[in-house]
Amino acid sequence: MSTPPAPDRPISQELLELTFRLTARLRGGLDAAHTDLGLPPAQAQALASLRAPVPMRELATMLACDASNVTGIVDGLERRGLVERRPDPRDRRVKQLVLTEEGERRRAALDAHIAKTAGEVFDLPERDQEALRDLLSRLVEEPDA
Amino acid sequence: MSTPPAPDRPISQELLELTFRLTARLRGGLDAAHTDLGLPPAQAQALASLRAPVPMRELATMLACDASNVTGIVDGLERRGLVERRPDPRDRRVKQLVLTEEGERRRAALDAHIAKTAGEVFDLPERDQEALRDLLSRLVEEPDA
DNA sequence: TATTGTTATACTCTATAACTATA
């Protein structure tokens, strides 16, 4: 077998660095998609998360941020006519977020951008893609109780 | 619940999602290290980047941020007695950043935290670590002209 | 003229706390 050149640095740290470089590439592609669509990153991320009608609170959970942020983000999306706040008849405290037609179109465009970025960055033969998926899956799996 | 049935989604998008989840785990570990050391993230990242004496400008390049940010970051590190600004005798415009003894100690502690996080997150048999490194390397490699 | 580091300024993202209206 071959001798590794200079294993003075643990491989896990190499993996850390590679992961952050990969993330930087992905982030760059997504940011380009956002500016392309004329949306600030936070609004774009929210838009990408909106499928079925969802209460504000749940969107906050999906975005992993405080509920107070969601107000401003949804304000922006509403100002652009991409989303509506609908009262929930079953609980008058909650507002269901629903995409408008234009919102649906914009989200579809965003999805296409994201898919394009992912396709360009993860440009590997399918077998390697699958190997990578299996490895990454094992890293992010939640440890069961 | 390891394999959600989603055959209609391209694998590259799955990889995108897994990568971001992995990054979130890493980020969490690093943030914990930063608060553990009593340093704001930006200062911690700068500290981790400081080895040999380095001009402010170069630190900005390493951190991939504008030079105007570095002033404040280094102010913070200097206030904590971790770094010194030394005039460069060969070019009196530049200031060389040099870690103090305490700065060196703190950086070593930070390195240990980072290594610990990396070790915990990338907790795989060595063969799988190497496979992952090879795959990631191919993804971040710069395309040659 | 160009460059290093600084300052002033502004914009975004994020969090906390207090408020309202409902439950």
Place this chain on the structure above:
DNA sequence: TATAGTTATAGAGTATAACAATA
């Protein structure tokens, strides 16, 4: 009492533009 959403506010991170000292 507790919860959904809002508001006010503050902090951190980042960017641009203008400036002084130096090259």
